[in-house]
Amino acid sequence: MSTTTTLEAPNTGTWDGGNEPMKASYGKLMMWFFLLSDAFTFGAFLIVYGLARHKHMPYTGKADDFTFSTEWWPIPEKVYNAFPGLHGMDLPLAFVALMTMILILSSVTMVLAVEAGNRMDKNDVQKWLLWTILFGATFLGCQAWEWTHFITGTEEGMLLADGTRIFGANLTMNQYGPPLFADLFFFITGFHGTHVLSGVVLLIMIFINTVNGVYHKRGHYEMVEKVGLYWHFVDLVWVFVFTFFYLI
C-alpha cells in the first residue's frame, strides 16, 4: 500500500517463473533429460547382463588351466587378449585398455572444444572438434577390429562333446562360452557403438556449422556444449560397459 512498485510486481525468486531456474536453456535441459532416459535404457541392458552372468556357473579351476566351455562363463582376460599385429601373444585386456584411453582422450578434447566455444575462439573450436571426431572414429575402428576378431575366433576354438570344434562367435553359437555371452557382447557393445556413431555424425555436423561460422554469427557455441554433454555421456556409459564385460 505504501509504494506502487510492490503493488504490481510478482515474486521474482529462482522458481517464481519468467526465468530459467536451473540456469540452463531449454535445449540443454532437453539434452539432460534425454540422457537420463537413455541411462535407463543402458541400465536395463547392463542389469540383463548381470542377471545372465549370475545365472551361469563361474569358472572355478586354476586360471592357467582355463579352457573355453559352454559350462561356465569365460574369464574376460582369456577372451580379450589379442592385439592387432601381435599375433599369438597373450596380452589380456591390452587392446580394450587402449580403446578406452582413446575414448577418454576424446572426452578431454571435447571439453577443450566447449571451453574454446565459451571464449568464442572459432579456430580452437574447430581444432578440438576435429580431434574429437578423429578419436571417436578411431574408437569405432578399434571396435570393428575387436568384433572381427571376436567373430573369427581363435585357432584352437572350442572342443565340443562330439569331437568337433567351433571357431568364433555369432548370435547363436559361441566358442568362448555360453551363447548368451556372445549375444550380450554383440548387443550391448553394438548398442553403445551405435551411440558413438551417432555422436560422431553429430560432431561432424557441428564441425561443418562451426567452419561455416553459424555459431559465431549466432553469438554462442551452445550447440557444441549440448553435443558435448551427449559425448561425455556415451563415454561414461563405456566406462560401465567396460567394467561389466572386461573387469568383473
Added chain:
Amino acid sequence: MSSTDIAIHQTDMHHGHDEHDHDHDQNFIEKYIFSQDHKVIAKQYLFTGIAWAFIGGFLSVLFRLQLGWPEATFSFLEPILGGWVQNGKLDPEFYLALVTMHGTIMVFFVLTAGLSGTFSNFLIPLQIGARDMASGFMNMLSYWIFFLSSVIMFASLFIETGPAGGGWTVYPPLSALPQAISGSALGMTLWLISMALFVVSTLLGGINYITTIINLRTKGMSMTKLPLTIWAFFLTAIVGLLSFPVLLSAALLLIFDRSFGTSFYLSDIYIAGEALSNTGGSPILFQHLFWFLGHPEVYIVIMPAFGIASEVIATNARKPIFGYRAMIGSLMGISVLSIIVWAHHMFVTGMNPFLGSVFMFLTLIIAVPSAVKVFNWLATLWRGNIRFTTPMLFAIGFVSIFISGGLTGIILGNSALDIQLHDTYFVVAHFHLVMGAAAFFGMFCGVYHWYPKMFGRMMDEKLGYVHFWLTFLAVYLVFLPMHYVGIAGFPRRYYNWTGFETFNIFTDLNTFISIAAILGFFAQFVFLFNFIYSMFKGRRSPLNPWHSNTLEWTTPINPGHGNWPGEIPTVYRWPYDYSKPGAAEDYIPQHIPFSETQSSNLPQERVLE
C-alpha cells in the same frame, strides 16, 4: 435477431481472416498438418486418440459377443471379418488377437497418447503462460512419429496372419516364437516396431513437457502456483521418461530373439516335438523389464486424469481445492512408488515369497497417497456451490469409479490373495475400473471442459448428460458383475469356457455383461455426434465460460499461434481463489494482482498488496 447473427458472423470471419494474414501466411499444410503450434498438435492427438478409442472399443464388442453368446453363430460378421469367422464361429486365435489389440490400443494409443498427448500439449503452454512448447519442432515430430506408429499398428490388423496375439504384455516365449501361434508371426513384428516408435514419440513429447514447465513459466508462476493439471502432467512426463526407455530395452531384446536368433528370453524349449537350440535365457527377465514400464504406465494413464479432475472439481464446486500441497505431495508419492512396485504383477511367477512380501508392502503403501487424493476431492465437494456441468459430472464419476476400482487394488496387492485371483476376471474388472474407465472419465471431463478453448464453441449439455449417465451406468453394469465371476475363478483370455462345468452357471451373467458393454459402446456415439456437431453448430463460447481462474481463459476465444496477442499475463496468486470471502465475484483469476482485490485479501496477503 437474424441480422445480428449475421453481423457477428461477419466480424468473426473478418477477424479470423485478419489473424490469418498477419500470422506469417502459413499455408494449409503448415497450419493444420505439420503444424508446430501446440494447440493444433493437441487436437491432432485428440482426433487420433478418439479414432483409436472407437477401434479399440469395437474390438471389445467383438470379443464380448463371443463371451456373451458362446454358442451363437456370427455369420453376420463375415462381411467385416472375412476369414476370421469360419462357419459362423470366431477363430480362437483371432479372439486372442482381439484381446491383445484391445489392450494395446486402449493403454498406449488412447489413454497414453490420446490423454497425455492431448492435454499436456494443449494445457501446458496455456496454463503456465507460454507462447508455445519449448521446442515446437520436436513436438511436431513427436506427433508424427506417433502417427507412424499408429499406421503400423493399424496395418497389422489387416495382415493375413492377424495382429499380435500374445496378450498386450507380449510375454515370451509365446511372443518370441513365430511358429507358436499365428499371432506371433508378422503381426508381432509389426507390434514391436510400432511400440518402439511409440516409445520414441513419448520420449520426445515428455522431454518437451518437462522442459517447458521448468523453463517457460510466466513471471510469478512459481511451482506452488501451478494448477494441479500441470503438476500431474509434469510428474506423468517424468515417470514416462524413466520407464518407457526400459520398455524400449525389453522390446529391442525381444526383436533380437525373434529375428536374429539370440537367446535373451529363451531357454530349453520344445515346440512341435522339436528342441530349439536357444539356451541360457529367461522369460521372467522380460516380465521384469516389461513391468518396470508396465506398472508406471498405469500411473502415466491415470495421473493426467487426477490433474484434470482436480481442476474441474475445484472450478465447478466454486471452492479452493482442498489440500493443494497434499495433492502435489501425493502425486509425487505415487510417482516414486509407481516405479518400485512392478513385481506385484509377478507374484505367481515363482519369485521368492519374501521378495513378494516386500513388493506387497510397497504396493499397499500406494493406498495412502491415493486415499489422500480421494479425500481431498471429497472435501473439495463438501459444502461446495456445485454446478453440475457435464465436465463436473464426469469428474465426480471419475472419483466414484476410482474409489470402486481402487478398493479392489488393496485386495489384489496381497500376494496371498493374488494366488486365487491372478488372471481371473477380478483382475480385469479391477484395472478396467481404476485405470481404464477412470482415465476415460478424466479424458471426457477434459474434453467437455476445454472444448470451448479448443474450438471456441460449447458442447451440448443435454447430450452430455445423456452420454454421462449411459456411460456411467454401463461401466458399473459391466465391471461389477465381473468381480463376482472373477472371485469364482473365471479365467481371463479364455476363448470358450462352456467346456468347464464350473463356469456354465455364469452364462447369464456373461450375456448381461456383454449387453451392458455393447450399450456402453453405442453410448459413445452420442459423444462423437456432440463432439463433431458442436464444432460447427455449437453455441458460441464466451471468453471464460466456466468462470475459471487459470490463464488459458485470458487468451482470446480462438487463440492464434503465440496464444496471447499482447504481452503474456503475469501471475500473482494460486489458481484456486474461488468464493473468496469479500471478493466481488466468486472467482479471482491468477493474473489479478492483490492490489485490485483489497476487500478479499487475507491478513498474510496484505504484504503483497
